[in-house]
Amino acid sequence: MAEDTPSVPVHCPDCETTTRVAMADVADAIERHNDQLHDGEDVARVDPDVAEQLADLVAEDLGLFEE
C-alpha cells in the first residue's frame, strides 16, 4: 500500500552518496542536506536523468506545455 509513494534518488557528489527520498520530501531533504553539510551550497541534487523525467511528469501533470 505504501508502494505507490514515488521516490527519487538524491545524489551528492561531495559526500558520494545517493539517497532515495519520497518525491514530496525531496526539496526539503536537499535543502537540509546542503544546509547541514555544505553551508547551504547547492551540492546535493536530484539525479539529473531522473530530474528530467520528473520535470516531464510534473509538467504533464500541470499542463505546462499546453500554452
Ligand SMILES: [Zn+2]
Ligand atoms: Zn553532501
